[in-house]
Amino acid sequence: MKNFSAKNPSMKTLLKRYRFFTITLVALGILTAIDQKLGIEAIGVVGFSFREMAMVIPPVFILLGLLDVWVPKETMVRYMGEDSGIKGIVLAFLLGSAAAGPLYGAFPIALILMKKGAKFSNILIFIGAWSTTKIPMFLFEMTALGSDFAITRLLINIPGIMIISHLLDKFIVTKEKNNIYENIKKMDY
Amino acid sequence: MTNRILYAVVFILLMASYRKDARKTKTALKKAWKSFENILPQFLGVIILVGILLSVLNPQIIGAIIGGQSGLMGTVISAVIGAITLIPGFVAFPTAALLFENGAGLVQIAAFISSLMMVGVVTIPIESQFFGRKLTFWRNISAFIFSFVVAYIMGRVLGT
Numbered sequence: 001m002k003n004f005s006a007k008n009p010s011m012k013t014l015l016k017r018y019r020f021f022t023i024t025l026v027a028l029g030i031l032t033a034i035d036q037k038l039g040i041e042a043i044g045v046v047g048f049s050f051r052e053m054a055m056v057i058p059p060v061f062i063l064l065g066l067l068d069v070w071v072p073k074e075t076m077v078r079y080m081g082e083d084s085g086i087k088g089i090v091l092a093f094l095l096g097s098a099a100a101g102p103l104y105g106a107f108p109i110a111l112i113l114m115k116k117g118a119k120f121s122n123i124l125i126f127i128g129a130w131s132t133t134k135i136p137m138f139l140f141e142m143t144a145l146g147s148d149f150a151i152t153r154l155l156i157n158i159p160g161i162m163i164i165s166h167l168l169d170k171f172i173v174t175k176e177k178n179n180i181y182e183n184i185k186k187m188d189y
Numbered sequence: 190m191t192n193r194i195l196y197a198v199v200f201i202l203l204m205a206s207y208r209k210d211a212r213k214t215k216t217a218l219k220k221a222w223k224s225f226e227n228i229l230p231q232f233l234g235v236i237i238l239v240g241i242l243l244s245v246l247n248p249q250i251i252g253a254i255i256g257g258q259s260g261l262m263g264t265v266i267s268a269v270i271g272a273i274t275l276i277p278g279f280v281a282f283p284t285a286a287l288l289f290e291n292g293a294g295l296v297q298i299a300a301f302i303s304s305l306m307m308v309g310v311v312t313i314p315i316e317s318q319f320f321g322r323k324l325t326f327w328r329n330i331s332a333f334i335f336s337f338v339v340a341y342i343m344g345r346v347l348g349t
Contacts, residue, residue, distance in 0.1 A: 024233075045240040069220070110320075144285065145282060145289065149347065164328075183320065
């Protein structure tokens with residue numbers, strides 16, 4: 001078996017790519033062996049999340065593909081680029097807040113925005129908005145925890161996201177820009 | 190519901206795109222598949238990890254630890270639980286409401302909700318593929334600290 005994988009580099013990269021998945025799979029197996037009830041519960045949750053993922057992922061990625069093909073770079077630079085100012089910030093907030101689905105859906109979209117020339121602090125605002133000021137979630141939060149709770153949280157979050165985005169942009173991104181853009185290239189199709 | 194809207198919108202856009210330029214649309218779909226395939230191994234791993242965590246940390250355990258009298262320790266624990274779990278919002282909000290009714294503190298709930306939504310420890314492998322380890326680390330750290338700011342202010346504003 002070892003010989004086979006050594007002779008076959010694509011097999012090796014495949015194993016490497018799925019290493020994390022394999023580890024979690026083994027952990028799930030161990031959990032089930034120790035406590036069958038917990039294991040079955042975990043498998044149930046896995047099934048549930050898998051269904052959720054299977055529902056959210058296809059439209060998000062198709063949207064990405066379409067965005068990539070149809071939106072010219074100049075448009076993105078104009079609306080969210082270096083000199084987009086307040087307009088870019090507002091747009092980043094709106095884009096993130098209008099989104100549906102878990103945070104991991106935001107990363108591939110952020111990647112495309114980056115590739116098309118959006119300003120990095122706007123991308124961070126987009127991520128922040130996606131994570132916590134989503135409109136559907138806000139409505140849900142109001143009904144579950146009351147409007148005082150939801151509105152107070154929203155009012156703290158908006159400046160909070162802007163401050164965090166600004167700090168990350170200033171202290172991390174400026175130093176790491178090359179690495180981040182290397183990553184984009186690696187993820188490129 | 191939001192899913193249906195998302196699907197409808199994407200379907201309409203896809204059709205419009207196809208009518209305008211079939212080849213470009215094909216390229217778009219190819220790109221969509223390629224970027225999905227790129228991230229698939231991380232997704233699968235994360236999903237299993239979430240399953241394990243959620244089965245071990247059920248609402249009863251969470252509720253017992255973060256009651257209204259649990260103070261700073263309870264707040265820290267809530268924020269940590271929020272950071273490592275990945276519960277969808279439509280489960281998290283009712284759960285939070287239930288915990289709240291059963292005596293969990295407002296500050297603790299605010300910390301939990303905030304870090305749940307902004308910090309994603311289990312999705313770090315996915316995030317760092319896109320943004321690199323350093324930015325991912327600092328984004329999550331600052332969001333985690335921010336959860337305490339949110340909790341503190343909400344306690345001040347809404348607390349009795």
